[in-house]
Each structure stands twice: as structure tokens, then as C-alpha cells.
Amino acid sequence: MSRDELTKIILPEDKIPKFWYNVQADMPHPLEPGLHPQTHQPLTPSDLEPIFARELILQEVSSERFIEIPREIRELYKQYRPSPLFRARQLEAALQSNCRIYYKYEGVSPVGSHKLNSALPQVYFNKVQGIKRISTETGAGQWGTALALACKHFGLEAMIYMVKVSFYQKPYRRSIMELYGGRCIPSPSNLTESGRQVLARDPETPGSLAIAISEAVEDAVTRDDTNYSLGSVLNHVCLHQSIIGQEVKMQMELVDDYPDIIIGCCGGGSNFAGIAFPFIPDKLAGKNIRLVAVEPAACPTLTQGVYAYDYGDVAGFTPLMKMYTLGHDFIPSGIHAGGLRYHGESPLVSRLYHDKLIEAVAVKQNPTFEAAMLFAQTESIVPAPESAHAIRVAIDEALKAKEEGVSRTIVFNLSGHGHLDLFSYDKYLSGETEDVEFSDAELKESLRNLPQI
């Protein structure tokens, strides 16, 4: 078939990448080191060993360009990878666009998002080391679901601290975690010292991702059989997600096309990194390709934050990382794309943004839901509200190209489906979704509390 006939571009199982791509090998400026939260000295691997598997620590600091994917993980990837790349023909027609728009669909994973790509290797490398139990936090529940499933595959226990407000708002995500055999409790809880402290101050607190991280880290530090796991932000998570972009490259070759623009939504940065980083070598070699990260206007880490050392959590347990941040005690408003409500950003995405190899744009909730609705009505898939941020910008880029009278090839990552986000869609459909204004005063306040390095 010619490229203009194909709608679903699929690769056979044996094209699942055999290596993860590590962008650290190609960055013009290497990352500055993580710092110990108390001493502010550069981290050593032994600082991280109480909570992370050794292999993951090696990946975190590796500058090897390609890191082999163990056979056991490739076997499990086979259930849903390679994921399809779709040509968005109905959407193109609705926009009367002269662009070719494609989307990589990560919602085909059994948990409905890209998160399983990293949950599987993270649990595997812990199992190899004899760890019996993994603690983690989850916001809206996607990461907790992926971790619970990966733990079941490899015979480990999963202990998931879920932000309290989501625990009660999204009960079905908890059901799935429990169905997979994971234990999921609302955070803050009375099981940890950090949870008890927060509850003593405010028994009615809705919780936050940064509080849940403190609880999960404390859980792992205080038990020998337990390690901690994080679903985004860290270098090894971006590494694992690189299979997305590597597959996209092969799929674009199949239709003899190449992207002018790659777009991904950006919370902690892992799905954007996954689709974009494998194109960095091409860009460095002079290819004219734009890599665009999309964030919510209510939590505009890249576009309004500062590039500085900061903590990943509220309590200051995590290492200090140089990243774009809104301040570790910035509390983003309760927007519906829960997965994008994080004060910080992957240090890798941050560095590349700082070096102008990638771009960022912030979009508001209502136009984002509007794009999601057009997408559902044309391409039939109900997108996750997070993924809808990428759709918004793909549509905007197509409209801009039409105005300029040019045709471009636009590729975006559809990081997950929205079947468990119907609560949020109901709010939008009944006109209750607000475009919260981002407050400069609040940002100034939270930036005042950045650690002095």
C-alpha cells in the first residue's frame, strides 16, 4: 500500500526495540549532579541504594547511548507493543487540513497508558536483586495501576499511596489496583511519620503528590525488603519510555514520511521524552524538526518556572535536582489532568529545554477539552485529559500551517485513553470546567522557599 492509503501503521513483534535509547549520550551539556537533601553534596550511588535497585541507579547516571532491554521485559512488552501509529484522517478532514497528522497510541497497553513501559523494567530490576515489595505514590491512579500489574507479573508486593482526593474521586482506579493484587491506601495515612504529621496539622487535607512521595519514600527507607519506585521525572524512566519514539521512527519510515513537529503532553516529562528523545540525534545532525512539550496553563513548569535545584517532594526527603520548577510547595489548582499537576520537571527535559533543543507551550483546560471532544468525534478514541493537551497543540499547528498555506507532518503522542476520566468529561460537558488563572503572586511566594544552593 502507498503511504497515502495506510491509516493504521503497525510493526511486527520482532520490531520491538532491543535497546533503550539514552539521550545522555548525545546532550550538548551533561546534567548537573543530583545533590544530597541534607548535605547538598553531589549524590553517590550508595546514597540511592537504600531505595532504588542498583541497575536502575546505573541507568540513572549512564552515558551509554544504547542499553539492552532484558528478554523477560521484551516478552511482556509483546502483549501490547509495538503500539500502533495512526494517521488521523478524520481529524484532518474535519480541520480541512493540508497537513499529515499522525498519533502514536499508548492507550493500547493493558493499563491504558504509557506508564507500563517503565513499571515493567523497574519491578524486574528490583526482583533480580531480591527485593520483595515496592512502595510508590500515585496521583490520579495511572502509575499505581501500572506498578500493581508489573508487581503481579514478577511476584512482588505493591504498596501504593494514592493522593486522598483522587482516592475518593476515582474509586475505579483503586479497584483495578486491588484486582491486580496491589494494596492502595489514601495519602496522607497514619502508617508513616510524614503522613501522621500532616494529619495532625490538618485531618481534612485532600493530600498531594508531594506528600504521597514523602510517605512512599519513608516506607522504603524504613524496610529492608522494600524499594521505592517513581513513575516519571527520573532519567531511567525517560530511558524506558524511549521505545515509543524508536517505534515511531520505524513506522514513519514504513510510510516514507518524516515529522516536522513532534508533540507530547508534559507532566513529569516521561511520555514526551519517550516520543521526542530518539529524534534528538537527528536534530543535532541538522534535521529541521521541532520537539514541543505541552503543559497546562495552571501548572506551567517549563514556560513560567525557574531552572534551579529543588526537591521532588514537600518534606524534602528526595535528592535536590536541577530542573525547571514552580517551587516544591507550589500547589497547582485542581485541574482535571491530574497527571500533569507536578511542580517540577524531568531534569533531562529541563536541560534540553534550557539548551533550546525543545520548545514548550502552555494551554488552558477548556480549549483542551474542546480539542479532546473533536478528537473523540473524529478519531473515535476518548483521550486521557492529559493526552488532550498534545491534541490541542497538534490541532493548533495544523491550523497555523493552513493559514501559512504550507503542509507539514505533525506527530503527537496519545499517551492514554480517558475511559476512567469520565467524571472530568461530565464536568466539562455541564460547563463547570474553569480556566483558572495562574497566580504570579503565588509563584513568587513558593519560589521564595527554593533551597539555597
Ligand SMILES: *Cc1c(COP(=O)(O)O)cnc(C)c1O
Ligand atoms: C501520567 C500520565 C501523563 C503525565 O506523565 P509524564 O511523565 O509527563 O508522561 C500523561 N498522560 C497520561 C495518560 C498519564 O497517565
